[in-house]
């Protein structure tokens with residue numbers, strides 16, 4: 001536990017203020033929040049100083065998002081005090097939190113897609129006045145965007161913006177509304193590496209302008225790079241806090257889980273099997289006629305992981321959705337175990353042993369309002385053992401839920417609670433448990449570890465390797481080069497709808513892959 | 522778009538998460554949500570009565586006297602109760618169908634037209650069944666009503682799937698067509714010659730719905746409605762089709778990912794909803810009027826939607842909600858007669874009940890299990 005003395009000794013990275021003690025901006029004291037028997041926050045203290053970036057770390061379900069929702073006024077704590085800029089905040093609504101100078105960037109954005117950036121910024125903003133002055137606001141957006149290096153075009157329609165840019169629109173929105181403190185809950189988990197670098201740059205600019213940031217992430221390297229101080233939650237309580245100068249990856253990991261995660265990933269030598277997935281000349285155009293995939297061809301063999309690296313928006317989702325049968329192919333063939341499945345329905349592909357972990361950007365792989373048991377059954381509900389004829393078998397569904405909850409360490413009281421009551425990482429575990437637990441012939445995995453804490457991510461990687469060793473074929477798609485290089489038996493790059501020819505891991509030239517991802521080679 | 526600001530400080534899920542022992546058990550039984558929903562509906566109804574007291578006061582009448590008359594009119598005698606139960610029956614049936622559609626996020630507001638064509642088809646069978654055995658004739662007539670209602674709703678489903686016209690629009694417009702079809706038939710081939718009012722001849726005794734107790738008007742339609750409600754609940758939670766509906770309602774993207782066909786779901790649930798409304802129409806003509814009359818379905822479709830809303834699209838809750846509307850309307854006439862308060866005030870009560878329930882649901886819609 002930190003004492004006042006050690007707090008005062010904190011050295012924030014801000015060079016100009018190094019010797020002076022930065023004034024406190026936020027003090028949270030003794031925050032308690034329980035959900036029935038689950039204690040999400042048990043007497044948490046959190047301090048943030050002006051111009052400091054505080055990292056909030058912790059396993060999935062350790063209570064990070066809950067603490068932030070309490071701060072932002074989205075939920076009411078059972079007890080505890082919040083002091084922001086010397087003023088007490090209690091029973092406040094998000095509106096009041098914003099007025100007080102707190103901004104929160106959610107993982108699911110709150111932008112209206114059909115509107116421009118300027119319109120979105122004005123939306124629901126009292127200070128924009130009763131008579132809107134779009135030109136004036138646009139100018140302010142431009143100015144803010146320049147100050148913080150955000151590169152946001154005020155006239156762009158939100159629907160046309162990439163995920164990373166939408167996030168920046170949210171940041172502009174929060175800054176213009178006067179946010180002194182920005183809460184970023186897992187802002188990097190859906191970003192490509194260059195977007196992450198850009199975001200970290202923005203956070204640095206925010207710090208220079210004396211804004212404070214609470215930064216939640218499971219990626220220790222990012223946390224060490226950007227934060228001035230780290231607070232670690234475990235099981236709803238603070239298990240450690242440390243200035244960044246004294247933090248190491250190993251030390252942080254220990255504070256989070258009390259387990260050693262440093263054991264290297266082990267992989268057995270692979271005997272090439274027969275082709276499980278063979279794709280020939282796959283081409284797809286979107287509704288506007290633009291080519292999303294062009295003439296893609298590759299195979300994935302039994303007992304092999306083909307890892308595809310690529311920056312978001314280069315056709316990854318199209319490729320996987322087409323293979324899974326959700327989107328139609330315009331030409332080309334897809335063979336699964338030698339059978340042509342190009343025109344097969346999703347259901348028949350499922351029955352043929354195809355599993356798919358999509359990247360979830362809201363409600364695709366998971367229905368928050370359904371129970372865990374329903375979500376685990378979502379893709380198998382109409383086949384034995386979960387169904388008998390036209391009827392569901394609730395007993396079988398419950399049994400499967402209990403088994404998967406245990407096997408994948410999903411933190412939930414039982415299978416009959418709604419998925420939305422789980423923490424973000426635990427929701428992702430439901431999807432993984434469903435798809436990996438199917439013991440598929442072919443697994444399509446799109447950034448399966450996003451939102452998972454390091455321990456859970458490691459567990460998933462081990463599961464994928466186990467599936468491979470048992471003869472399953474895996475197509476692994478990710479923007480994270482490190483994971484691609486760890487997991488892939490062969491590695492390819494998807495850029496601009498074209499797939500490079502896969503190379504064995506031993507022959508891969510990392511620099512060249514990086515360039516290809518950037519579309520330069 | 523999810524707007525966190527709209528959530529406000531309200532944290533309704535706290536109690537829903539439940540304590541491990543009793544709470545979890547309640548949740549497994551689905552009863553916990555049920556209790557919350559029931560509480561919500563009861564509060565909404567009480568509020569509606571309270572608010573409606575204001576216009577009654579303004580008109581110089583005593584709300585207490587008015588509500589007493591209402592209560593008496595609804596429950597005063599077995600005859601009154603039988604009348605109210607008969608009135609509730611088509612509401613329950615229609616609302617169950619609407620509720621199933623709502624579960625799949627399909628907005629079927631075509632109950633009125635579906636009831637009308639259902640009644641028309643059932644009447645046609647009833648008038649033309651010759652001397653079939655009574656039971657067979659009744660079953661045939663009701664089946665014809667259900668099929669007609671289903672096909673009527675099916676038109677909207679097909680238009681939605683082939684032309685992309687939203688079902689709100691098509692079902693609404695088909696209401697007018699359905700009602701006019703009935704008028705057309707009554708002014709033509711099916712009308713009673715020289716009646717002076719657009720109505721068909723009386724049906725044979727043999728095709729009238731049997732009553733439950735001799736000497737009272739209460740017919741077997743209520744039993745049918747209750748059985749149907751039970752089946753709908755089972756369908757929704759225990760069958761593959763019900764799972765598909767819930768998945769479609771939960772997220773279209775997730776349904777596509779799970780390989781659940783939107784077209785199949787829309788057609789299935791619209792046929793079902795239309796079928797139940799058509800059945801309601803058949804029961805109404807065979808059990809209450811013993812003939813087809815113009816305007817017999819007036820307002821039933823929308824009341825069905827209102828009942829489904831009051832029940833928060835929960836099939837089991839449709840029964841009390843439907844009974845509430847039935848008894849309210851049955852008591853309204855007595856209120857008008859005895860206290861001089863216009864019977865239309867009960868529509869004010871209905872309206873307020875729904876508004877209040879919707880407000881409550883709106884606050885925790887996102888937390889409802891799908």
Ligand SMILES: Nc1ncnc2c1ncn2[C@@H]1O[C@H](COP(=O)(O)OP(=O)(O)OP(=O)(O)O)[C@@H](O)[C@H]1O
Pocket residue numbers: 035038039040058059060061062063064065066067411412420421422423424425426451453534538
């Ligand atoms: N609405 C809710 N109802 C019941 N339990 C909830 C609810 N919201 C959160 N919880 C529980 O509170 C605990 C903390 O959840 P929280 O979302 O704060 O975790 P987190 O640290 O953000 O995890 P992650 O890294 O996975 O996002 C979890 O056990 C979760 O199941």
Ligand SMILES: [Mg+2]
Pocket residue numbers: 064065066185423424425
């Ligand atoms: Mg979280």
